[in-house]
Amino acid sequence: MDQKILVAGGTGNLGSRIINALIEKEAMVYALVREGSDQSKIEEIEKMGAQVISINMTDMDALTKACDGISCVVSALAGLHEVIVDSQSLLLGAAIAAGVPRFIPSDFSSDFTKLPAGENRNFDLRKEFHDKLDKAAIASTSIFNGAFTDILGYNTPFFNQKNNTIGYWGSPDYKVDFTTMDNTAAYTAAVALDPETPRILRIASFQISANELSALVLEVKNKSFKLVPMGNLAELSVHNKKKRAAHPEGENELYPSWQGSQYMHSMFSVQNQPLDNNRYPGINWTTVNEILFAL
Numbered sequence: 001m002d003q004k005i006l007v008a009g010g011t012g013n014l015g016s017r018i019i020n021a022l023i024e025k026e027a028m029v030y031a032l033v034r035e036g037s038d039q040s041k042i043e044e045i046e047k048m049g050a051q052v053i054s055i056n057m058t059d060m061d062a063l064t065k066a067c068d069g070i071s072c073v074v075s076a077l078a079g080l081h082e083v084i085v086d087s088q089s090l091l092l093g094a095a096i097a098a099g100v101p102r103f104i105p106s107d108f109s110s111d112f113t114k115l116p117a118g119e120n121r122n123f124d125l126r127k128e129f130h131d132k133l134d135k136a137a138i139a140s141t142s143i144f145n146g147a148f149t150d151i152l153g154y155n156t157p158f159f160n161q162k163n164n165t166i167g168y169w170g171s172p173d174y175k176v177d178f179t180t181m182d183n184t185a186a187y188t189a190a191v192a193l194d195p196e197t198p199r200i201l202r203i204a205s206f207q208i209s210a211n212e213l214s215a216l217v218l219e220v221k222n223k224s225f226k227l228v229p230m231g232n233l234a235e236l237s238v239h240n241k242k243k244r245a246a247h248p249e250g251e252n253e254l255y256p257s258w259q260g261s262q263y264m265h266s267m268f269s270v271q272n273q274p275l276d277n278n279r280y281p282g283i284n285w286t287t288v289n290e291i292l293f294a295l
Contacts, residue, residue, distance in 0.1 A: 003071040005192050006100075008032040008091055010050065011041040014108060015076030017185035018192075023049045025189055032066055032091075057087050063094035070095070072102040072192045080254060084125040089132055096138050104192060105133060107142040108184055110177065110263075111202060114270040119237060120262040121244070121251070141197040145184045146177020146204050147267050149291050157230060157264060159213065161295065166217075167228040168210035169236055169268040175207040177272045180286045190280040201279065202272035205286045213288075220292045236265050 005022050009015040010031035022029045029050040033042060034057055042052050053066050067073060073095045077083050088105060095103055105126070112123035113130070133140050152159050157167035158176070168174065183205045191197050208216070210227055217225050230236070243258040250256025277285060 002028075003193055004028045004030065004069055005072050005074060006030045006032055006053075006067060006070045007050075007074045007076060009076035009078060009106065010045050010052075011037050012076055012078055014078075014181050014185060016041070016045060016048075017181055018074060018076055018188050019045055019050050020048050021182075021185045021189035022192065025193060027189070027193060030066065030070070032063075057090065060090060060094060060097075063090060064097045067095045067098035067100050070098065070100045071195075072104065073100050074104045074188060074192050075106040076108075077106045078254070080252070081125055081128075084122075085129050088129050092133060092136055092138070096136060101139060102192075102195070102197075103133070103136075103138050103140045104188065105129060105140060105142055108145055108148075108188075110146055110266045111144040111200075111270045111272060112266070113142075113200070115266060118241070119269070120266050121259065122254075122262075123266065139197075140199065141191055142200050143184070143188055143191060144200065144202045144272055145179035145187075146207075146272055147179075147263070148184070149178045149180045149205060149286065151263075152178070152291055153295050156260065157228075158210070158267070159225075164223060164225045165228050166210045166214050166225045167230045169230045169233050169264070172210040172227055172229070174268060175209045175212075175271060176267050177204040177207055178288070178291075179203055179205045180291075183283060183286055186283050187280065190283070194280075201276045202274070203277050204272050204275055206288045207271070208288050216288060217292060220289055221295075233265060233269055236261070236268075240265060 005027050007019050010019050011033050019029050031045045031050045031052045033054050035054050055062050155162050187203055214225050214227055240261050
């Protein structure tokens with residue numbers, strides 16, 4: 001494997017999984033980490049077989065040098081405007097300056113291109129970066145995976161194991177997209193090593209509605225969960241905007257109190273169709289049964 005892949009944000013949960021998936025495919029992986037990053041996480045990446053590049057993310061010359069000879073830059077950066085827009089823009093500029101042919105942005109989420117501005121603060125930041133990315137002289141591919149399956153263990157309104165309730169907005173038959181981090185990482189690795197990919201790819205380990213989840217929980221866990229209609233999306237949108245306006249301090253927090261509700265709105269507003277799961281054979285897509293058994 002002669003392709004060299006640079007992964008930014010490799011010390012994060014998803015980034016480290018992407019690095020591992022790339023190494024399993026025998027790619028040469030370079031992990032870009034911020035100066036002062038957790039040494040134990042750096043050592044974990046090095047044990048995987050990646051070469052770590054510790055760098056000042058505002059140093060354009062150093063970023064460009066790190067991108068030299070790279071086939072694809074994968075961003076798994078997480079944060080607010082300073083990271084998603086500012087740092088990614090510098091990374092994008094460095095990739096272009098170094099002649100990198102392909103760029104995968106940190107867009108691992110619901111398909112925010114189908115959402116109006118103002119519905120999800122974190123997605124709006126990605127929209128802002130997209131305005132730059134779409135004008136850049138580099139091929140790029142965004143991977144939309146819906147919600148990570150981890151959320152099913154967080155006792156959100158959609159699936160609350162403390163109250164034994166399953167909440168939904170709109171129709172109880174609307175299917176929500178869920179993907180595991182491991183599936184997302186494996187798919188991202190395949191995309192990074194594929195020289196010809198479209199602008200957007202949509203995946204999901206599974207898609208499930210409130211009605212389906214209720215029946216499956218009874219079957220798998222022998223527990224009865226009450227279906228709870230939460231209203232319509234327009235009402236949820238108004239609620240989220242009021243809550244955000246009442247707590248402006250959250251603008252400086254990655255996950256403020258109102259962000260979770262914004263994610264609920266996004267999950268029930270857009271669906272990944274059609275799915276591109278079959279583009280890369282060999283990925284073992286996790287089932288909802290496996291997730292429920294583990295909870």
